[in-house]
Amino acid sequence: MASQAHNAVGSPIERREGGAKVSGGALYATEYTPPGCVYAWLVTATVPKGRVASLDTAAALKVPGVLAVLTPDSAPRLADTDDATLAVLQNSEVPHHGWPVALAVAETLEAARAAAGSVGVAYETEPHESVLTEDPPGAYTPDEVNGGHPTERRRGDPEGRFAAAPVKIDARYRVPPLYNHPMEPHGATASWRDGRLTVYDTSQGADPVRAVLAQVFELPEERVTVVCEHVGGGFGSKGTPRPHVVLAAMASLHVRRPVKLALTRRQLTELVGHRAPTDHRLRLGAEPDGTLTSLIHEVTTHTSRIKEFVEQAAVPGRVMYAGANSLTAHRVAALDVPTPSWMRAPGEAPGMYALESAVDELACALAMDPIELRTRNEPDEEPDSGRPFSSRHLVECLREGAKRFGWAERDHRAGVRRSGAWLTGTGVAAATYPVLVSPSRATVTAHPDGLHVVRINATDIGTGARTVLAQIAAEALGVGAEAVRTEIGTTGLPKAPLAGGSSGTASWGWAVHEACRSLARRLHERSGPLPPEGLTASADTRGTADAESPYARHAFGAHFAEVGVDTDTGEVRVRRLLGVYAAGRILNPRTAGSQFIGGMVMGLGMALTEGGRVDPASGAFLGSDLAGYHVPAHADVPEVEAHWIDEEDAHLNPMGSKGIGEIGIVGTAAAIGNAVHHATGIRFRELPLTPDQVHAAGRGLV
Amino acid sequence: MDSSEESHAGASAQAVRHAPWPGPADSPAGATESRVALRVNGFSHTTEVDHRTTLLDLLRERLALTGSKKGCDHGQCGACTVLVDGRRVNSCLLLAVAQDGAEVVTVEGLADLAGEDGDLHPLQRAFLDRDAFQCGYCTPGQLCSAVGMLEEARAGAPSAVTDPQQGLGSAVRLTGEEIRERLSGNLCRCGAYPHIVEAVRDVIA
Incomplete structure (x- = not known):
């Protein structure tokens, strides 16, 4: 089927609304x-x-x-x-x-x-009380955390095994409030x-x-x-x-x-929401050979007084590494602050910063290559649930990235590469993001002139939804994508879920695929010309898209960073960023590459420049505009590469795809922080790694 | 300041001013609106503007040219970048009343600016080829800024990363570093920067 349809799934075709966007014709809400x-x-x-x-x-x-x-x-x-x-x-x-x-x-x-x-x-x-402290009075254990995850999960004897571990890391990491700022x-x-x-x-x-x-x-x-x-x-906001x-x-x-x-x-x-600050305590216990014997990730965060939102930052610890002893838990304090909400990869982004930094610290303590350490603790099944992974190629991502990045030549000693005032270093971190999908409706009409019109209330927030849905339809219909028009973006169309949780393409695409397959069958069965109004088929994936899966379904990836640290000013410059992802079938390499890179760039901001602050006196977010809150600009962003490995997974959706909009930000900040440690020999545990912090800690480096 | 310096200063100020001082001639004292005549994308507009109106709001709300975007209204993001008399500016920071006689080019006029057959300016085409955007909201500003930047570099204007040894006035060779430095006033939250730089390099090549 796919081979018959040119410009269909897997082709790097140009985004359909691109002409309107580059010529100023695309209309946004207040236009x-x-x-x-x-x-x-x-x-x-x-x-x-x-x-x-x-x-x-x-x-x-x-x-x-x-x-x-x-x-x-x-x-x-x-x-x-x-x-x-x-x-x-x-x-x-x-x-x-x-x-x-x-x-x-x-x-x-x-x-x-x-x-x-x-x-x-x-x-x-x-x-009022607006500032999250280390042990906030009134902090409580919520019933559940964002995404409907349990607030706490415990396996084995994490505290006991940590106490007895021959090698251990016990570290606190802090991520400040972050602003989506679309x-x-x-x-x-x-x-x-x-x-x-x-x-x-x-x-x-x-x-x-x-x-x-x-x-x-x-x-x-x-x-x-x-x-x-x-x-x-939008980025969640x-x-x-x-x-x-x-x-x-x-x-x-x-x-x-x-x-x-x-x-x-x-x-x-x-x-419109912000990423709540998170205070992480990470305890990792290991045998001298690197085998993890205990993983404890405890998160404290804030919410507002009017609405509970709990950033699920301890959740990645339930997915990432093998081990029979684990505790992942959340506490939240309701403060007099604006209500936090989703920001790109809620949970995973701050959680993996902390976890992947701690894994790097453990690798240093073990004098072990951090890729080798991660490989050694690769689980056979999802540690928390015991379910088999529908597919998991984290190790392949790490190896492919290592090859492309030139990791083999790395000198693992920290703080030894100096050129003038600059110290350089490299770092790696893993990435993960769950596969989410929701039911959707869609219709498709075959018109007598050969045009196929797909109708679905999907939203294109910059992902290229119109384009990729046309590709999915074309493949299911066995036609070229140019024979498909997609109508999206208004409630006059069949009902569809939102673009969020990296679930849009999977959710909409599933319904589009079903409608198109149904139409293709009917077209095959009939003969003679189509009626003037065309022939329409529809689909509703309720009961299928949201059916419980016996598999643990996640995308994985690996991020590599090279940084320079100016010992005179404390400035950290990212010189290279490279990501390799295993995210199922990549439906459009052109738009997918842009999403991966975009996630990495936001991760760069999280690592180095983005930090919201609450003013204790006024309860206001300080520096909340684009002058006071520095999102990465051109000069901050070097050449960024995104790659992926071919991953076939029959347990996802008819397209075989995993979400790609968020995984790029997950682990990027850890890779950069780990590179800063490799450059300087100093471990920073509080984001962002601004010059004042690095300079103050690095005085002895000059 | 002695009198000879004063007259010198006056002469140079006169040489660079293109509109008669003090601007709209028919504004009585105390008026809150003035008549402004300006050209936008080759079309003449004469209109009464509220003195508080920015060039950006004039374009978007009065002239229905919504290609120029409002991302921050404070000159921090560059989404509103247009060309005024050939130079890139943040249109959210300019009062429309001060633009009497100005020649404005917005993203809607870039294709005509290129003076070629076809629907798009070569840089617009390059943005499509390189997928140099996602949501598209910063794109018009990136495009206008890059067009203005190319002219600045051609005219030899140095940036913070230009080799000081380079002679003033000779065209600056636009390395990746130069492009990134010179476009840093245009934020892109989708993180399309690497592709934007590739697109700009395409039109230089």
């Missing part, structure tokens, strides 16, 4: 301007906890062009949702800094902004007409947005349309509906005009 459209600007709380005592809107209402200032007194009432972060302008409580307290609406953007700036707000403040800020354009709500939103899934809007405005879902045609990145879309719809309802609302860059960090 739609319905007739009569007006503008909203949000006023947010400047105190960490308490309530709004009074709101003075008189000056704001005198601003020329202003239409309204929505406050808890005047804003439309919302029905309850399960998500307290969406209950905006419903009462005067201020649960954290940055919480919405008023919304100005005006004829122009400038007037809306001026009006928002003219709103006087007086607060009654209460004592390039497109969260924004929406909302309009009401004849009791119907239409919203252009920037979200990773239009169907969940529709469901929530229908719920809070008490409408049947069919009276809500949500369009997410092009989305300027647009995974579920965020407050901006509710606010835009409220404002439009209130002023009876279409309304655009875009959050400012600084408002994002406090309103």
Whole structure:
């Protein structure tokens, strides 16, 4: 089948929306301007906890062009949702800094902004606690952690075996709050007409947005349309509906005009989620030959007072290494902070930073090659569940990466390669990410002119969904991809899950594949010309895509980094990054390569430059814009290579694919940190590895 | 400052100013709007602008040219980069009222700027060939910035990584390091940087 279809699965075909994106024609959420459209600007709380005592809107209402200032007194009432972060302008409580307290609406953007700036707000403040400490008072063991994972798993006698281990590592690692910062800020354009709500939103899934809007405005879902045609990145922060879309719809309802609302860059960090800080204690016990006898990973993190979200950072320890004695556990403290949420590879990204750093420390303690140490502890089955892996090629990734990177020539001594002020070093770390998949619907229509139209409410957040779904359809239909058109990005299409958890392509592709196979059978069975309206087949993968698998299903990978460390300034420069992945069948090498590289670049930022901070006094996220929070820029990013090994796995989905959007960030920070240790001989355990930290610790190196 | 220096300064200031000072002539004191005439992608626009309006908001909200993106509104991300009188600028940091007489080129006008047949500027084509973007939101800014950067390098403008031995005014050879340095005002959260650099190198080659 595949051999008959050119441009089908596995071909590096160009992304279909590319022409629109490079010429400025691709429209994002706040680039739609319905007739009569007006503008909203949000006023947010400047105190960490308490309530709004009074709101003075008189000056704001005198601003020329202003239409309204929505406050808890005047804003439309919302029905309850399960998500307290969406209950905006419903009462005067201020649960954290940055919480919405008023919304100005005006004829122009400038007037809306001026009006928002003219709103006087007086607060009654209460004592607050916003900073996560090492042993936070009130920390508790949650019932479960993000992803529905158990909060704690215990096997054997981890503490006893650790105490008795001849070689051991006991280390703490810290990852600060991190901000998703997609390039497109969260924004929406909302309009009401004849009791119907239409919203252009920037979200990773239009169907969940529709469901929530229908719920809070008490409408049947069919009276809500949500369009997410092009989305300027999300990285988890647009995974579920965020407050901006509710606010835009409220404002439009209130002023009876279409309304655009875009959050400012600084408002994002406090309103759309962040990666919660994590404090890790890692204990590894081993025999002198490197065999792990105990693995203990304990994580402490924060959540907000209004919604529990627990970064599942100890979960990778349940997957990675063999051993009968293990404890992986989470504790969380509810603080007066904005609500954390998903950020690219929640759990795995910070968890694997800590675990893979500790494994490197153990390798040093054992005087053993870190690849050899990992290979020695490769499990036959998933350690925590005892289930067989559907496929696991971590060792192959490590070996392939070692070959490509030139690992064999590595001198394992740390702190010995100096050239002028620069020390150089190399590091390695493993990567893992689970295979997730959700049920989806899709239809496909064969038209008499030879065109096949696939319809599914998938979302392209930059992954190339239109393209890869066309390839999947083409393969299933036995036609070329140019004979397939994909329609995605609006709730008018068959219902589909969000683009998140590296599950989009698997989930949507499965339904597209099923619909196309069904259509192909019907086309095969019939003869004569197609009716003018064409022939349509549909699929719904409920019951199949979400069926329990007897296999443990994960993608794996290996990251290699070379760094230079300037002993004069403490600056760390990444010189090379190389990733090798085993992620099932790669459906489009061109777009897949971009996703892997993009993940590594974000991992580079996590390692070296990205660090959110909570101001203890105000409870605010400091440096929350793109000047105060340094996401990697061109000059930070050297040549980055992504490779993969061919992996066949019959236990995944009809395409044989695993998710690829997140694994690139997993372990990258550890590989870079391990390289910094190799360069300097100093072990840093708190991200990011900024010059001040490295310089202070490295004074003796000069 | 003596009088001869003063007159010297005045002469040079006059030489670089292309619009008559102090700008829109018909703005009465206390006005909050002024008439501005500017050309965008070859088309003339004369429009009343709120003095608070940035060039970016004029393009996006008034002229329906939404190709230029608003990523931060603070000159931190470069998504709003356009060319004004041939130079790359963050359009979110420029007040529209100050652009009277300006010649603006946005991503929508890049293809025409290339002056060739075909729908795309060679750099736009190279971005497609190299998959130099994912979500596409920073892309217009990357493209306009790179086009402006190529001209700067051609004119011999040094960057922080240019060899100081190189003579001023001679074209700078654009190594990977030079390209990365010169495009560092344009952030890409999808991490397409390696592919963007490849695309830029393609059009230099």
